[in-house]
Amino acid sequence: MKLSHLRTNHVKEPLGLNMSRPVFTWTAYDTPDKKQAAAQITVSLEGKTVFDSGRGEDISSLGYEAPIELLPRKRYGWTVTVWGDGGDCASASSYFETAKQDEPWQAKWIAAASSGEFADKERQPLLAKDISLSGNVASARAYACGVGIYELWINGKKAGDEYLLPGYHCYDFNLEYQTFDVTELLRQGGNTVGLALGPGWYKGDMIFDRYHDLYGDTLHAICELHVTYEDGSKAVFGTDDSWRAYPSPVTFSNIYDGEHFDANLSVPGWSEPGCKAESFGTVVYEEKVPLVARRGPKIVKKQEFAPIEVIHTPKGETVLDFGQNMTGWVEFNADAPGGSVIKLSYGEVMQNGCFYRDNLRTAKAEYIYTSDGKKRRVRPHFTFYGFRYVKVEGVEMVCPGDFTACHIRSDIDPIGSIETDNVRVNQLFHNAMWGQFDNFLDLPTDCPQRDERLGWTGDAAIISAAACKNIYMPAFFHHFIENVGMEEEYHGGAVPFYVPAPKKAKPGTTGIDVDPADFMSLPEGDMAAFDAAIDKYPELRAAVDALPEAERADFAVKVITENFSFEHGNRKGAAIWSDVATMMPWAVYENYGDLNLLRAEYPVMKTWVERMRRDDTEDGGRGLWLRGRQLGDWLALDKPDPKDAENPFGATDLQYTASCFYFYSTELTMKAARALGYAEDAEDYAALSQKIRGAVISEYFNPDGSFKIEGTQTACVLSLFFGIYPKGKKDVVLEQLKSRLRAKDWHLDTGFCGTPFLCRALSDNGANDIAYTLFLNDDFPSWLYEVKLGATTVWERWNSLLPDGSISGTGMNSLNHYAYGSIVDWMYRNMAGLCPSEEKPGYKRVTICPMPDPRIRSVKMEMDTASGLYKVGWRYDGDKLRYNIEVPFDCTADIMLPCGRIEKVGAGSYAFDDTL
Known part of the structure; x- marks a missing residue:
């Protein structure tokens, strides 16, 4: 017998992961035995056993929580021993290291003082401090955070293998700090610790209307360095106002637009002892948001690509083709005369043989390097791109070997694979996998390239089942669900369209600093409540009083929705999008079986169902969900609009769809309650789900099984997949679905609501041949249509490109959107x-x-x-x-x-x- 995949809280050898208690998982293999007879877990600290489970028959490899209180900043070892039912036995060991836990910080948040070049708050700083170590270093850890994005440098070298720190999470509720093992970077005597800062998601332009300073207007950082000398003595160094600040050679950076680096402004040796460059002071910054240890996997460089072709276009452009649509950036060797400019522009597709990026909308997606005449290896520091093609300007003779595309994503690895005799099907599987790789960058995003890149919850909900089979997801998805829970609590039980859901600190309409929480919970149209809320803000009160009476209501709506609710109706919730609160936790539990995770995530599931039940009760308690800002069967093809070729709304009745997912979320929460042994909740939700099923049948079906509403493909799919139809009328619904498909010449026209369940609804109900027909179609609309046109990831729209390869539109047309990759779930469950x-x-x-x-x-x-x-x-x-x-x-x-x-x-x- 052998043991492998030893993980703590679903991460291999985690360093500084947020945890109150460790949960251990492993797998056993290469044994003639059939079953585990028993297992034993021991945990040690500094050579001493601090926990021993003893040999137990009920110790599960899917998640064993050790009931120990963890000390801060300690490395714990753990060993698992497994006995098989035939006498075979094996042991294996791993470790994890805690962060600061509840230990107070000695370091202070600091920022560049607002003077000199830093009088402009857009100026990006390099912060540094010289320290002296009195002996040889046995071990050293740095605990750091910086916002927007930061990098930690020590003695001229970047610390750790992570990028884009601290990642993107709900900055308004907590800020996650990281732990670095910096032992090898330090030496006896003089050392320099540095922090490079850029705007990132925190301060840079974000969301559709390019809101700036969403979370704050000052770049600031904190770092605490703990050193243990070989003689056992210790020293602590932390950020304070004795640090110095240098202007960064990164003169501009933005998640959407890219980065500008002027090498002529470089500060030689800024993070090394003896730097002589002119510096500025720093000040202690008051950060009110609490620090917590990192909750998710690291963001790392996972793969590198060389160009497969250098394209010289009809326009005279030089374009590198890296052969794969990916998330990351290009690193290159810069060797150009001083003052010359090298510009890289990133895009997903070529048009008419030329470089193209109009589908990125306002995102410039470029990197601009100004040379100082010296040779150096260049990369971005505070941004990323979604791309396959890179246009190179400012280089007279492009040498492909000088350019390397780096794929960046969260440190999660594939666990599933499917190979068939059909080359296009294999490419589709590849595309689905890569769509997930590219959009799993600290949180599940909708796309990695245009002026969006947000944690859209609907996309995450419908991909979660497939993703859990393709990639090892529990730590990554748990991190996201924790953030969903924070937003859910803030929004009165509703889950926003995307998480994190930024709340602008200074509303653009008024320019008055207010607390968004005072307005987010206000009922729509309730001017009395609005008037009461603004009484605590005299300037806002005066602005409202100055308006004509007829304009006050519109002003109130604008203040509430535009300035405090960018995600369009996040106080209401929406089917599919808000159902990430139930669909993702259940997918994680079904695929990984860890009750500890389900127990932690169950409150998020329950809160969402209770929010819908509250809405239902206020509307008469019929068992229907009739509220929310519904997007319905988003991007379906069954409601063409001759005035808007990119119309995203489908024809399936919005309230029918909402009520079906009200049922589904209630069912999943009931199953979770049963698994956790919450008998009262399970009984309650079982009764509620049956009430909803009955209400949906009564409201939307005729007794003969036909629909009272338009029986779209998606309407039929939801009925079959969720089991919502009049008694004995399943076949009637199936025939309606077949009829709809026949009318489309056996092609789909489903969107977000129907597509994830379409082939499963067919295969599970005796129509497997039709499921294969839809799956294997290679003309529009189908999964293989995009493969036939050369896609390497999954598209946002069924017709993102037209048959001649021309792009179908630019308003909302990503070529790297993983949602329709949900077909992979059917490939695992039904095909295999x-x-x-x-x-x-x-x-x-x-x-x-x-x-x-x-x-x-x-x-x-x-x-x-x-x-x-x-x-x-x-x-x-x-x-x-x-x-x-x-x-x-x-x-x-x-x-x-x-x-x-x-x-x-x-x-x-x-x-x-x-x-x-």
Whole structure:
């Protein structure tokens, strides 16, 4: 027996991860034994055992929480021993290191003093301090945070392998600090610690209307360095007003527009001892938002790409093609005369053989480097791009070897793969995987390239099930759900369209500093409540009083919605988008089986369902959700608008859709309550879900199973997938879906609501052949249409490009949007047939029910699940269908073949044949 994938709180060897108690996970493999008989966990600190679980039969590899109180800034070792049911045994060890926990900070937040060059608050600073170490260093840790974005430098070298720190999270509720092992960067004697700062998400332009200073108008940072000498003595150094500030050679940076670097303004040796450059002072900055240890995985460089082609366009441009649409940047060797300018422009697609970026809307997505005549390796520091193509200007002879594309994402790794005999299907799987890679950068974003890049909750909700099969997601998604919970609490139980949901500190309409919380909870149209709220702001009161009576209501709406609610109706919630509060936690639990995570996330699930129930009760308690700012079946194709070719709204009834997801979220919360043993909640939500089902059937269906509303493809899909239809009328709904598909020549026209469930609704209800038809179509609209046109990621729209390769529009047209990559869930569950069990989640027990179709001749699927490596393969071989299946240690499977054969098996390798 061997043990692998030892993780603490779902991260391998975490350094400074936020945790109150450690949760350990692992997998066992390479053993003749079938089941785990027992396991034991021990935890040690400085060579002494501080916890021993003893040998226990109920210790789960999916998540064992050790009941120990963790000390700050300590490295703990832990060992797991596993015994199999046949006597085999193995042990393995790992470690984790705590952050500061509740320990008070000795360091202070600091900023450049507002004088000299820093009188302009847009000037980006380099902060530095010389320190002296009195002995040889045994170990050293730096605990740091900076906003907007920061990098930590020591003795001329960047600390750690992370980028874009501290990442993007709800800055208005907490600021996450990072822990660095800087032992190898320090030496006895003189040292210099430096912090480079840029605007980032915190201060730079963000959101559709380019709001500036969303979270604050001052770049500031904090750093506390703890050094342990070889003789055991310790020293602590921290930021204070004795630090110095230099103007940064980064003269401009912005998430959307890119970065400008003037090498002539470089400060040689700014983070090294002996720097002689002119410096300015620093001041202590009062930061009111609490510091917490990092909650999610690091942002790191995961892969590098060389150009596959240098393109010389009809316009005379020089464009590098890196062969893959990705998130990150290009690093290059700069060797140009002093004063010359090198400009890189980033784009996703070529048009008419030339560089193109109009679909990025207002995002300039460029990097501008001004040379000082010296050779150096250049990269951005405070921004990122979504791109495949890079236009190079200012370089006379472009040498491809001088340019490297760096793919940047959160430190999460793939666990699943599917390979078929169909090249385009394989490319679609690749595209779905890369769409997730590119948009999982500290939070799940909608796109990585245009003037948006936000944590849109609807996209995250519908990709969560597929993502959990493709990539090891629990720590990343848990971090996001924690942020969802903060916003949910702030917004009265509703989940915004995107998380984080910025709240502008100074409303543009009035220019008066107010607390958004005073206005976000106001009922719409309630002028009395608005008048009461503004009484505490004399300037705002005066502005309102100066308006004509007829204009006051409009002004109130503008103040509330435009200035405090950028995410358009976030106080109301919306089906699919707000349902991330239930869909993502359940996907994580179903795929990874950790009850500790589900227990932590359950309040977020419950709060959202209770918000909908409150709305329902206020509307008469019929069991329908009739409120919210609904986007419905977003980007569906069944409601064309001749006046607006990019119309994003589908034809499916908005309130029907909302009520269906009201039911679905209630069902998922009921299942979570059952798993956690919350019997009273489970019974309550079971009753509520049945009430909702009955109400939806009564309101939207005729007794014969036909719809009272327009029975769109999506309306039928939601009915079948959620099981909402009159008793005995499932086949009637299925026939309506078939009829709708037949009318479209067996093509889909679904959007965000219907697409994730479309093929599953068909395959699970006896129409697997139609599911394959939709899946294998390669003309518009279909998944393979974009593959045929050369896509390397999933598009936002079914027709982002037209058949001739021209872009269909620029208003909302990303070529790297993962939402429709949700088809991967069907590929795992139905095509390959691997389905986790709700009773024993995390793939401890599965159903393996492959659903082949002769249009695909072979499938090979592997998934390195939380319980171990599953393999499912099938292939057509003459008059036979041959299956090869592997089930990992400590798991059981119900294998159900299309011929009706059922096998109940444990760990092992199995081969079956079906005669056609």
